[in-house]
Amino acid sequence: MHQALSTVPALTGSLETDEDALAWAAHDYGDTVHDRPTAVLRPADAADISTVIRHAGVHGLTVVPRGQGHSTGGQAQALGGIVIDMTSLAAIHEVGPDRVVVDAGVKWSDVLRATLPHGLTPPVLTDYLELTVGGTLSVGGLGGASHHHGAQTDNVISLDVVTPTGDVVTCSPSSNRAVFDAVRAGRGRNGVITRATLRLVRAPETVAWHKLHYDSISQLVADQRQLVTAGTFDYVEGQLKLREGRHVAELEAVTFIGSGAGSGDLGGLSFLEAETHTATYWEFVDRLAPGEPVLREAGLWESPHPWCNLLVPNAAVEEVLHHADSALGADLYSDFGLVLAYPLRTDRISTPLLRLPDDDLFFLIAALRYAPSASPEIVNAMQDANARLIGKTIAAGGTLYLDPL
Ligand SMILES: Cc1cc2nc3c(=O)[nH]c(=O)nc-3n(C[C@H](O)[C@H](O)[C@H](O)COP(=O)(O)OP(=O)(O)OC[C@H]3O[C@@H](n4cnc5c(N)ncnc54)[C@H](O)[C@@H]3O)c2cc1C
Incomplete structure (x- = not known):
């Protein structure tokens, strides 16, 4: 000791x-x-x-x-x-008409379990909800609604923080602003968030969920740009993956029925085919939950995940995505690996420590890899592939997301 x-x-x-x-x-x-x-x-x-x-x-x-x-x-x-x-501090203190007060160790899934019965939701959610409020506020917290509402760190009303000198302070845009700006996306190195007051908006009961398929990265990216610029959908994401040897390029576009801002118009897009279905809001936001037991069963939940998260300027995204799609062969993917890719608007994000590329639009590109256990050579190959992807991104004016400060 x-x-x-x-x-x-x-x-x-x-x-x-x-x-x-x-x-x-x-x-x-x-x-x-x-x-x-x-x-x-x-x-x-x-x-x-x-x-x-x-x-x-x-x-x-x-x-x-x-x-x-x-x-x-x-x-x-x-x-x-x-x-x-x-996670020792995980109480939900209060749900109000436009806000919820929670301890930082609460998971976003539990935030939603408390707010949805009131017809309310945080405006931005990460794809996976079993992350803590403090954990995502310490990196930014991006999702398919970020092109409307910014990062989760842009939707915070106030925070209770223990500073690096041990002072206990409450901070907000109008009080102790320097602490508020240092701790949001501060990677846990500029203070410990103990409690957060988070903005809430009206939650839809159901969503219209479209999966659009493409045979070209350029068309996928062009349609994503169009949707995000026009704001036609409440949520826009997308991904590239290899399945049974086939390259798949998919755009996900969702409208929040009755509460969202988007018209949900698919006109003028160049997808090959569309799958559309209606889901409850909870089914939609909790969509990754059913995958967790499947990954556990396949031995790929507790195994290494050499992931790589990048913010790529609009001007360079096709080059980086073509590289990600072609240079990463089937050996670097399992049946689960994928490259997440979707655009965000710089003008919606105001968190000072979230380092963004210098462009009106930028893309979150995340190479999400699943290595089998006890296969260091596969992990090394994945890390080498990440290094090449990072090199291309940095050379093009991009930044790393989630990395230590
Ligand atoms: C399956 C999966 C899906 C994901 N999906 C998304 C996504 O859609 N969008 C997205 O933006 N990210 C996503 N992420 C990344 C995720 O948001 C970050 O890794 C997040 O930091 C993890 O939260 P955590 O509670 O596990 O934090 P930890 O991993 O425990 O900590 C992360 C960082 O936050 C700091 N920290 C933790 N708690 C506090 C606190 N209370 N006060 C101050 N600092 C603190 C830590 O020191 C560390 O630097 C995903 C990750 C996974 C594994």
Whole structure:
């Protein structure tokens, strides 16, 4: 045990140093970085976090908050330091007509379970909902509605934060603005978010969900640009994948029936075929949940995920996507891997620490790879492919999303 730990002042929660706690904190969804901390704090309140941050500061120990650990590159790990398990703080305090107040360790799926009975939803959701509020507010939080509403960090009313000096402050656009701007997309290094007041909007009961198929990346991208610029749909995403040796290019466009802004007009688009169905809003936003047991069953949930998330300027997106599609052969995909690709509008995002390409539109491009366990050579090949994709993106004026500050 690190000597400094024996002199930590009394806590209401617990500071754990057993093997299980340290191994847990040295693992994340990526399963490629395994930095062991010295201790794990399971706080009972913000005062515990403040006490530990102050004590660690005196002894030169790094402190890193962790949500669900769904990072893929060790972002929530602290080599030799202290990891704060934020899932200990997971209460939903209040649902109001335009806002919800939650602890930072609450998952977005639980936020929705609390707000949907009131007919309300956060305006922007990530594709997967089992991430914590603090975890996504620390990176940005992008989704198919971001071309209307920006990142999740642009939809925050106020935050309670423990600063790197251990002060407990409430911050918002009009109060302690510097803390508010440092902690949103601050990757957990500029303070610990303990509580968030999040903006809510009216939720639709049902959605019209279109999957449009293309035989060309250029047409897919052209249609995505058109939809996002015109704002015709409430949600727009897209993806490239290889299935049974066939390259698939798909655009997802969704209208929120009765509550959205989009007309849902598919006219003038150049897709080959469209599949359309109606779903409840919950089925739509929770659409990745059924895939998790399938991946677990295939042994690909606990295995390495060398993922790569990029923000690519509009002007370079076709070049980067053609590279992603052709250079990444079938050996780098499982039956589940894919390249997510969809456009966002720079003018909708105002979070200072979210580094965007210098273009009116930019694309989130995420190479989501699933490596089998105990196959370091496959992981290496995937990481090499990522490095080439990153090199192309940076050379074209793009940025990395989710990387450590
Ligand atoms: C299956 C899957 C789907 C995803 N889909 C999307 C998507 O659609 N859109 C998108 O934008 N991202 C997506 N992501 C990425 C995800 O948003 C980030 O990795 C997010 O940070 C994970 O949240 P978490 O709770 O697991 O955080 P962790 O991985 O535990 O932590 C992530 C970062 O946040 C910091 N942090 C955690 N809690 C706090 C806190 N309370 N205060 C301050 N800092 C904190 C950590 O120190 C770390 O730097 C996805 C990830 C996965 C695995």
